[in-house]
Amino acid sequence: MDFAISEKMQAVLELINEFIERELMPLEKDFLGRPWEEIAPVLERKREMVKRMELWAPLHPKEHGGMGLGLVEYGLVCEALARTPTGVYVFGCQAPDAGNIEILLKYATPAQRERYLEPLVAGRIRSCFSMTEPDQPGSNPVMLDTTAVKDGGDYLINGHKWYTSSADGAEFAIVMAVTDPQAPPHLRASMIIVPTDTPGFNLVRNIPVMGHAGGGWHSHAEILYQNCRVPRENLLGPEGQGFVIAQERLGPGRIHHCMRWIGICKRVLDMMCERALTRASAPGRRLADEQIIQSWIAESAAEMRAARLMVLNCAWRIETMGQKEARQDISLIKFYTAGIMQRVIDRALQLHGGLGMTDDTLVAWFFRHERSARIYDGVDEVHKVSVAKRILREYARAHNLA
Numbered sequence: 001m002d003f004a005i006s007e008k009m010q011a012v013l014e015l016i017n018e019f020i021e022r023e024l025m026p027l028e029k030d031f032l033g034r035p036w037e038e039i040a041p042v043l044e045r046k047r048e049m050v051k052r053m054e055l056w057a058p059l060h061p062k063e064h065g066g067m068g069l070g071l072v073e074y075g076l077v078c079e080a081l082a083r084t085p086t087g088v089y090v091f092g093c094q095a096p097d098a099g100n101i102e103i104l105l106k107y108a109t110p111a112q113r114e115r116y117l118e119p120l121v122a123g124r125i126r127s128c129f130s131m132t133e134p135d136q137p138g139s140n141p142v143m144l145d146t147t148a149v150k151d152g153g154d155y156l157i158n159g160h161k162w163y164t165s166s167a168d169g170a171e172f173a174i175v176m177a178v179t180d181p182q183a184p185p186h187l188r189a190s191m192i193i194v195p196t197d198t199p200g201f202n203l204v205r206n207i208p209v210m211g212h213a214g215g216g217w218h219s220h221a222e223i224l225y226q227n228c229r230v231p232r233e234n235l236l237g238p239e240g241q242g243f244v245i246a247q248e249r250l251g252p253g254r255i256h257h258c259m260r261w262i263g264i265c266k267r268v269l270d271m272m273c274e275r276a277l278t279r280a281s282a283p284g285r286r287l288a289d290e291q292i293i294q295s296w297i298a299e300s301a302a303e304m305r306a307a308r309l310m311v312l313n314c315a316w317r318i319e320t321m322g323q324k325e326a327r328q329d330i331s332l333i334k335f336y337t338a339g340i341m342q343r344v345i346d347r348a349l350q351l352h353g354g355l356g357m358t359d360d361t362l363v364a365w366f367f368r369h370e371r372s373a374r375i376y377d378g379v380d381e382v383h384k385v386s387v388a389k390r391i392l393r394e395y396a397r398a399h400n401l402a
């Protein structure tokens with residue numbers, strides 16, 4: 001493995017870092033304090049600047065207007081962009097659109113490409129992904145209540161979803177619904193594209209998450225699908241393959257998330273250092289002079305380095321051996337990196353004292369919003385169980401203990 005960064009990527013990362021520091025970090029207070037409708041036009045202008053710099057949509061293929069980076073390269077970009085909350089949005093690689101684009105690239109029909117994929121990659125519209133339901137365990141997504149019943153040339157969709165992130169203002173949802181209740185559990189559901197102006201697509205509310213309902217891209221909606229009728233040609237990929245496609249969406253997506261979390265840790269560690277070097281702890285002493293604070297900084301740096309190498313190694317394994325071979329690595333990095341991020345942010349909050357609890361710095365915002373890393377894209381426990389089962393199975397096989 002060689003993680004040396006090519007000269008081309010080094011130049012790209014420098015441009016991105018400069019842009020973030022010059023154009024996006026000064027917007028942070030507005031992003032934290034103003035409603036989405038007010039901040040969105042400002043971000044739109046920044047997006048135009050990114051497009052002119054040819055740094056738009058780093059993950060997506062060149063023929064679709066993106067930069068066409070590989071997984072390791074894109075991971076490094078995610079790490080840089082995550083240092084500020086609007087980074088991924090301004091560079092056109094925000095969730096859930098990025099994951100939706102990946103599955104549309106693979107499965108969309110020519111008509112779906114024209115209507116949904118092209119404007120989505122170009123950043124003219126937004127989308128959402130509607131799988132989780134309030135009444136069923138998201139950790140075991142084969143248990144879905146939402147149905148899509150064939151009715152003439154249409155699907156009639158009924159169901160109750162929540163945590164459909166960014167549905168507010170999105171043009172369409174990719175909905176997971178049961179199309180064949182009699183099929184084996186993993187073949188029951190399909191993905192169906194539902195334009196959000198379809199009658200029966202009812203956005204009930206943006207759910208308050210850690211005290212904030214948010215708005216626009218930065219929100220999580222509860223949605224009722226009530227006799228929501230879409231033509232059968234809105235099926236995305238083969239019928240009954242919803243779970244297979246969902247898995248494809250999640251694998252590389254976890255690299256993006258994990259590298260983003262490392263980027264957040266980097267920003268937070270910078271904030272820890274700045275505060276430690278400028279805040280007095282006693283006459284003639286600063287927080288930076290206290291050994292316990294030094295220990296937090298050293299532990300954070302070590303954990304971040306370990307997580308980063310694990311994630312890059314996993315990205316390299318996916319690129320060289322394929323997603324299937326890297327399944328265990330993907331689970332390992334998901335829960336490990338989310339846990340490290342939570343610890344680093346918590347230390348930063350503690351170091352900032354009362355200030356850490358306020359919105360006068362980004363620490364509290366990261367603390368609130370990034371707690372969910374241990375829940376979405378597979379809860380910690382499910383990933384741990386899957387890793388442990390595999391290790392035990394292999395040990396049992398090797399030692400005749402099966």
Ligand SMILES: Cc1cc2nc3c(=O)[nH]c(=O)nc-3n(C[C@H](O)[C@H](O)[C@H](O)COP(=O)(O)OP(=O)(O)OC[C@H]3O[C@@H](n4cnc5c(N)ncnc54)[C@H](O)[C@@H]3O)c2cc1C
Nearest residue numbers: 129130131132137138139163164165372375376377379381
């Ligand atoms: C910020 C955020 C954004 C999200 N965005 C989206 C989105 O865009 N689209 C979408 O469809 N969904 C989204 N989700 C939903 C997310 O995917 C689910 O919350 C997640 O899959 C967990 O499902 P659940 O909430 O139903 O928890 P449950 O399945 O009810 O699990 C609750 C808890 O039980 C424990 N648990 C569950 N199963 C096991 C087990 N087998 N062994 C041991 N312990 C277990 C875990 O501690 C788990 O946290 C989002 C969630 C959050 C928080």
